Amino acid sequence: MTVSGAVATVGVLALQGAFSEHIQLLRQAAECLRTQNTHHHHLNWTFIEVKTPAELVTCDALILPGGESTAISLVAERSGMLEPLRNFVKVLRKPTWGTCAGLILLAEAANRTKKGGQDLIGGLDVRVNRNHFGRQTESFQANLPLPFLGDSGVDQPFRCVFIRAPVVEKILPHRTGIQTEEACSNDTIVAPSKTPVDELAKEELNADVEVMAKISTRSPALKDNEEHDHPGKEDIIAVRQGNVFGTSFHPELTEDPRIHVWWLEEVVKAVEKRQQFELADRSK
Amino acid sequence: MATELPTTNGFSAQDGQTNFAVKAGLARMLKGGVIMDVVNAEQARIAEEAGAVAVMALERVPADIRAEGGVSRMSDPKMIKEIMDTVTIPVMAKARIGHFVECQILEALGVDYIDESEVLTPADAIHHVSKHVYKVPFVCGCRNLGEALRRISEGAAMIRTKGEAGTGDVVEAVRHTRTVASEISRAKGMSEAELRVYAKEIGAPFDLLRETAKLGRLPVVNFAAGGVATPADAALMMQLGCDGVFVGSGIFKSGDAAKRAKAIVQAVTHYNDAKVLVEVSMDLGEAMVGINTAGELKDSDRLAKRGW
Numbered sequence: 324m325t326v327s328g329a330v331a332t333v334g335v336l337a338l339q340g341a342f343s344e345h346i347q348l349l350r351q352a353a354e355c356l357r358t359q360n361t362h363h364h365h366l367n368w369t370f371i372e373v374k375t376p377a378e379l380v381t382c383d384a385l386i387l388p389g390g391e392s393t394a395i396s397l398v399a400e401r402s403g404m405l406e407p408l409r410n411f412v413k414v415l416r417k418p419t420w421g422t423c424a425g426l427i428l429l430a431e432a433a434n435r436t437k438k439g440g441q442d443l444i445g446g447l448d449v450r451v452n453r454n455h456f457g458r459q460t461e462s463f464q465a466n467l468p469l470p471f472l473g474d475s476g477v478d479q480p481f482r483c484v485f486i487r488a489p490v491v492e493k494i495l496p497h498r499t500g501i502q503t504e505e506a507c508s509n510d511t512i513v514a515p516s517k518t519p520v521d522e523l524a525k526e527e528l529n530a531d532v533e534v535m536a537k538i539s540t541r542s543p544a545l546k547d548n549e550e551h552d553h554p555g556k557e558d559i560i561a562v563r564q565g566n567v568f569g570t571s572f573h574p575e576l577t578e579d580p581r582i583h584v585w586w587l588e589e590v591v592k593a594v595e596k597r598q599q600f601e602l603a604d605r606s607k
Numbered sequence: 608m609a610t611e612l613p614t615t616n617g618f619s620a621q622d623g624q625t626n627f628a629v630k631a632g633l634a635r636m637l638k639g640g641v642i643m644d645v646v647n648a649e650q651a652r653i654a655e656e657a658g659a660v661a662v663m664a665l666e667r668v669p670a671d672i673r674a675e676g677g678v679s680r681m682s683d684p685k686m687i688k689e690i691m692d693t694v695t696i697p698v699m700a701k702a703r704i705g706h707f708v709e710c711q712i713l714e715a716l717g718v719d720y721i722d723e724s725e726v727l728t729p730a731d732a733i734h735h736v737s738k739h740v741y742k743v744p745f746v747c748g749c750r751n752l753g754e755a756l757r758r759i760s761e762g763a764a765m766i767r768t769k770g771e772a773g774t775g776d777v778v779e780a781v782r783h784t785r786t787v788a789s790e791i792s793r794a795k796g797m798s799e800a801e802l803r804v805y806a807k808e809i810g811a812p813f814d815l816l817r818e819t820a821k822l823g824r825l826p827v828v829n830f831a832a833g834g835v836a837t838p839a840d841a842a843l844m845m846q847l848g849c850d851g852v853f854v855g856s857g858i859f860k861s862g863d864a865a866k867r868a869k870a871i872v873q874a875v876t877h878y879n880d881a882k883v884l885v886e887v888s889m890d891l892g893e894a895m896v897g898i899n900t901a902g903e904l905k906d907s908d909r910l911a912k913r914g915w
Contacts, residue, residue, distance in 0.1 A: 338876050339639040339660060344614045374877065389636050390660070391696055397658035398876050401869070402883075424636070437655055437695045459697060459719035460742045462629045486632050487697065487719070576632045578614055 330367045331594055333587070334382035336408075337372035338398045340390020340424060344575035345583075346370050349386075352583035366591060376407040384418035384590040385411060387425030387444075389486070389573050392453070395424055396441045405442055412446040413517035416524035416566045418593045419446065420586055426569035427451050427489050432505040432513045434492070445514025446567040448532050450505060452492040455558065455571075456551050462486045465544040469561070471535045472581050481579060483538075483560070483572035490571050491559035494532045523600045527565030536561035536570070566593060610824040610848065627764060630744030633697065633719065634765035634828035637661055637851055641841070641872050642830070644668050644855040647686065648693040654858075657868030661697040661719070663853065664690045669726050669773025669910070670856035670895065679727040681709040684716050691717065699746070704914055705731020714743045720765070722746050723758075725913035726772045726855075733915060738762025748832065750783045750911055752790035752816075753809030755825055760812045766825055768849075769911040770833015773856050774904065775897030777834040777843065779911060784831060784847045794820035824848070833911070836861070836894050838874030838887045845878035862892030 333349060335342045353368040373379050387395075399405045412419045412429065421429040428444045430451040456462070466480035495502055500516045519525045537557040538545075545551050560571045568589070574582040612635070640660030645651045651662045666682040667675065681702050691698045697719035702709035704723055709730075713721050723736050725748055738745040739762035748769035749755035755766045768787075770780030790809065794816060797805060802820060806813040818826050831844030832853035841852045852875055858868045870887040877883035898904055906912070 337639070341635045341638060343611050343638075344635065347611060347614055374880075390638075391636065391640060393655060393696060394640050394658045394660045394872070397656075398872060401658075401873060402876065435695065438652065438693075439656075453695065458691075458717050459633055459744065460714065460717055462626075462633065464626065464629055484628060484632055486629060486636060573632065576614060576628060576635065 330369055331383045331590065332369045332371060332381050333384045333386070333590065334371050334373035334379060335386045335388055336395070336425075337374050338390075338402065338404065339394050340388045341573070341575050342372055342388045345386050345388050345422075346372065348575055348580050348583045349587070351578075352580040352587050355580055355584050356587060368587070374402070376403060379404070379407050379411060382411070382417070383594055385420075387419065387421035387428055388575060389423035389425065392424035392427040393437050393441050396428060396443070400442055405444070408444050409515070409517055412444055412567060413528070414520050414524065416519055416527040418566050418568075418586075418590045420568040420570075422570050422573055422575060423486065423488055426491075426571055427453055429567055429569050430491075430514070431495060432502050432511055433489075434511045436512055440512035443512060443514035445517075447562060447564050447569055448495040448497050448502070449491045449562055449569075450493040450495060450511065451489045453489045454487050455490040455492070456485060456488055456545070456548060459487055461548050461551070462488070463544040465538065465542055467536065467538060469536050469582070471561075472585055475581065481574070481581065482577050484576045485572050488560075488571045491534075491562050491569075494534070494559075494562075497529065521600075521604075523597065530565035532562055532564045534559050534561075535563055535568075610822070612824065612826075612828065612850075613822065626742070630764035631827050633744060634746070637697070637830075638828055639876060640851050641868075641875050642699065642851070642853045643858055643868060644853070645690065645859070648689045650859055650864075651690045651694045651698075653865050654868060655694045655696055657865060658872040659696060659868065660851070661699055662690065662694060663699045663701065663722060663855075664718075665701050665726075668856040668859060670775070670860050671773075672726060673773040673898075673908070679703075681706070681713065681727070684712060687713075687716060687718060701727055702736070703727040704729040705734050705736060707736045710736050710741060714741055718743060720744055720746055723763075724748065725769055725910050729913050735761050735915070746830075748911070748914060749787065751786045751809065752794070752819070753811045754914065755787060755829075756809075756811035756815045756819065759825075759827055760815055763827070765828045765830070767830040767832040767853055769914070770831070770835070771900045771904070772833045772910050773898075774834050774900050775836040775857055775860075775895040776900045777836070777840045779900055780831050780833045780835065780844060781847065783833075783911075784844065784849060787825065787829075788848060791819055791823060791825075795823055834900075835871075836897065837891075838870045838884060841871045842874045842878040842884055845875055851875065857895055860895035862894075867891050867894075
């Protein structure tokens with residue numbers, strides 16, 4: 324149980340992109356949790372913009388917002404943030420959620436990146452196809468059911484906004500070390516491997532990749548899209564593996580806090596699990 | 608820090624054919640970033656490697672347009688296409704004010720944003736392009752609140768200051784940003800009746816003015832443009848409340864373009880951290896020469912006066 328008055332800090336990576344939008348939705352989500360009067364309503368949330376390693380270490384959980392993934396990756400590298408981010412996601416395995424550009428950065432493999440590739444953080448054993456749906460003129464919104472939100476997610480579809488969006492093209496087998504097969508194929512880049520800090524982190528790493536949401540390739544929103552012609556009936560647009568969650572669309576461009584509420588609840592569970600693990604570890 | 612832009616302002620959830628959420632949404636993804644003017648694929652790659660969030664493809668940077676004179680038009684689509692094929696970041700291109708056929712061509716080409724720009728020679732002395740009907744989003748320049756809101760009502764999904772392009776002098780961009788901010792703060796204190804009069808006075812649609820007064824900021828993403836030449840200029844515009852920065856001639860008219868481009872990108876992210884600004888401002892080589900807009904620029908040479 325979370326101690327009454329305890330504080331959880333959630334950061335939003337603020338190097339570039341739509342970070343203010345996530346902070347607004349997080350505040351709205353925290354308010355929903357407070358009024359729902361569930362067992363963790365005593366938790367006090369702090370939401371901060373994260374630009375430096377010092378700010379990142381104060382966080383219990385992190386969101387990587389939409390933006391330009393190349394710019395975020397380059398600025399992170401030059402600001403000394405890339406390794407601290409990999410440490411946060413892949414060594415400590417703290418709860419992390421990436422939207423659009425954030426999903427690209429959290430993938431272990433990506434293709435159609437800029438010439439010479441780009442640095443990835445990794446954490447999700449998937450291959451992401453950048454700008455899958457094409458350029459801005461092919462960007463779209465679609466009302467989609469999201470079963471992971473429970474009954475409400477099915478009864479009231481979520482307005483998913485896709486802007487030059489990526490998709491998860493392939494779920495990769497879990498590997499010790501980097502994704503070697505992916506690294507061999509041309510035009511695909513991979514993230515470096517990291518060793519999880521302890522048994523609990525290892526458990527998160529070894530979790531299976533769950534497909535959380537898909538869009539039908541026959542969706543009316545895609546019917547005029549010439550670039551979007553490929554075999555298969557569905558594209559994967561949301562995945563989770565242990566502590567890492569990724570969506571190819573932008574919940575931060577709506578006023579619907581349901582996904583943020585769901586994710587904060589997952590953060591609470593992860594924080595509690597970590598507390599119990601450390602308690603047990605100390606009493607050994 | 609800039610005033611927050613509510614997550615869905617300016618458009619309802621179901622905005623039908625015009626899809627304004629998707630158009631204004633891309634601009635939100637560019638926030639906190641730098642958009643760089645480039646004239647060929649090679650420069651576009653330098654911009655991408657520097658961490659630009661987008662590039663603006665044009666035939667001549669504003670400094671050269673100024674020096675060479677003549678009529679400036681939309682760039683050769685072949686050159687724009689080459690840039691689109693070379694980089695993975697969004698590619699923007701400029702059309703002349705009021706030239707809706709140049710806009711149709713750029714849309715068919717598949718550019719990610721159109722800048723209906725005063726930097727090119729205007730094609731229409733009275734009308735701007737009606738921008739809502741296009742699938743591709745538009746960015747437009749402004750000197751004051753009335754101009755910004757007129758452009759938004761025509762369909763612009765992003766606004767930038769006009770500044771004075773191709774001069775390397777930031778004073779006009781500062782003037783335009785401060786003018787918009789002070790007009791918004793005036794509007795904030797007004798009753799509905801006063802707002803109606805003010806709307807007439809500044810030539811702005813009343814509904815948009817009321818929304819702006821309520822938000823305390825422009826209802827779409829707002830970048831600085833026109834005269835930004837150094838990391839300090841870029842950070843200045845960010846501290847004044849802009850959401851991001853366009854850099855035109857300032858990069859590729861300077862001594863070491865790649866280094867300056869990177870420095871300006873870092874300065875826009877860490878605009879509030881003077882220590883980072885010290886670091887990135889060091890040893891950048893020569894800045895673009897520049898024209899002092901107060902002393903050396905004739906009124907008739909001012910690009911910002913174009914647009915209505």
